[in-house]
Amino acid sequence: MRQAVEFKLNGSPVRVEAAADATLLDVLRGDLGVSGARYGCGLGQCGACVVLVDGRPETACALSAEAVAGRTVTSVEGLGTPERPHPLQTAFLDLQAGQCGYCLSGILVAAKALLDRNPDPDRQQIARALDAHLCRCGVHNRILDAVALAARRMREGAAA
Numbered sequence: 001m002r003q004a005v006e007f008k009l010n011g012s013p014v015r016v017e018a019a020a021d022a023t024l025l026d027v028l029r030g031d032l033g034v035s036g037a038r039y040g041c042g043l044g045q046c047g048a049c050v051v052l053v054d055g056r057p058e059t060a061c062a063l064s065a066e067a068v069a070g071r072t073v074t075s076v077e078g079l080g081t082p083e084r085p086h087p088l089q090t091a092f093l094d095l096q097a098g099q100c101g102y103c104l105s106g107i108l109v110a111a112k113a114l115l116d117r118n119p120d121p122d123r124q125q126i127a128r129a130l131d132a133h134l135c136r137c138g139v140h141n142r143i144l145d146a147v148a149l150a151a152r153r154m155r156e157g158a159a160a
């Protein structure tokens with residue numbers, strides 16, 4: 001049995017006929033072809049599938065599609081474009097804060113949620129915000145540096 005689910009994705013309204021047991025990740029990747037959020041563990045334990053739901057990080061593999069009806073979902077595709085990247089994306093590129101990149105879409109949206117609520121986090125606060133995200137490539141230090149760099153640039157940009 002399928003059910004209609006409507007929500008806002010990256011600023012645009014979407015409607016899908018989702019299977020009753022579909023997760024948000026199934027709907028994003030399968031029905032909508034929005035593949036930035038990745039499938040890692042499928043158990044809510046690695047952070048690869050994290051998206052923002054009403055501005056808060058959620059593991060899309062562990063959330064039913066039905067649970068986001070009427071809500072706002074932001075995936076990494078909603079952060080920026082190649083022409084107009086989000087400062088986090090620019091900082092990650094500048095510091096080469098990634099190797100295979102598999103973990104990065106979840107980390108980028110979680111970092112955005114952090115900077116939205118705290119524009120000047122210290123290193124411990126950044127690490128805590130990203131604690132649930134596994135990176136098998138081990139680039140944790142550069143990831144923390146990149147979030148701090150983006151935060152500084154955004155503060156400077158806001159002050160300019």
Ligand code: FES
Pocket residue numbers: 038039040041042043044045046047048049050059060061062
């Ligand atoms: S795939 Fe969702 S937390 Fe690992």
Ligand code: FES
Pocket residue numbers: 097098099100101102103104134135136137138139
């Ligand atoms: S950059 Fe490869 S898993 Fe993080």
